[in-house]
Amino acid sequence: MDQASPPVDGRRARGQRRRAEIIAATLRVVERDGAAGVTHRTVAREADVPTSLSVYYFATLDDLLVAALTTVADEYERKLRAILDAGGDPLTGLAELLAESAGEGRGRALAERELSTLAARRPALRPVARRWRDMVAEIGRGQTGDPLAVEALVAASDGLCAAILMGGERPDVERVRGVLARSLGRA
Incomplete structure (x- = not known):
């Protein structure tokens, strides 16, 4: 049948x-x-x-903003998941993704960053805003068992993203990777 x-x-x-x-x-x-x-x-x-x-x-506007941030978070989660599943160096993949914030992905990265920051004042956005940080932490846990180093990686990726968005020029991926590695205690 x-x-x-x-x-x-x-x-x-x-x-x-x-x-x-x-x-x-x-x-x-x-x-x-x-x-x-x-x-x-x-x-x-x-x-x-x-x-x-x-x-x-x-x-409500919160419903609209949550839906928009969820869409962006889904996109970044797919990209980060692909980095993890690719089997290559996840720090290089993360560095490349961060570097996109100065190129073709700038508008979307800027929207995500602004909506995530808005979560400090709009609690409805917080669970979705945490997803980026959780995925970066997952990458970190795959690199080290040190929870402080994982937190340092998350903080470094947040800071790098902000710096890249403010700088406007595509950074050197190897340099970004080096900063990420340093946050994990590697040279």
């Missing part, structure tokens, strides 16, 4: 697509105007949908 695919609910698919469009518009607003520029109205305008639709899918 042939197993047919379950029927596709067009309304549900359209709703998921619109929700994703609103999230993507939110990220574009954050990249361009910062988190302070995010309102239901600005996001709806960016997504070319009625404001009421933005409010329908995301009742």
Whole structure:
């Protein structure tokens, strides 16, 4: 007997697509105007949908910001997971990912950084904001059993990301890797 695919609910698919469009518009607003520029109205305008639709899918600004940060966190988690699964040097992979913050990944990295920092004032963002740090800590635990060194790696990666975003120029990946290695107590 042939197993047919379950029927596709067009309304549900359209709703998921619109929700994703609103999230993507939110990220574009954050990249361009910062988190302070995010309102239901600005996001709806960016997504070319009625404001009421933005409010329908995301009742509060926190809901909208959490969804946007979750999207970015999912992207970074996939990239960090690929670094871990690749079998190469995870510090080099992490250094390359950090260096992207000055290149083609700058806008997204800036949005993630701003939304993560906003978590200090908006508790709803905190669980999602911790995901980057947790993944970097996982890389660190694969390199050392010293919990303080793992914390140093997380702090170094956060500091490097901020410095790269402020500097604007793509850093030397080997230098970034060297700083990460030094944070683990390696030369």
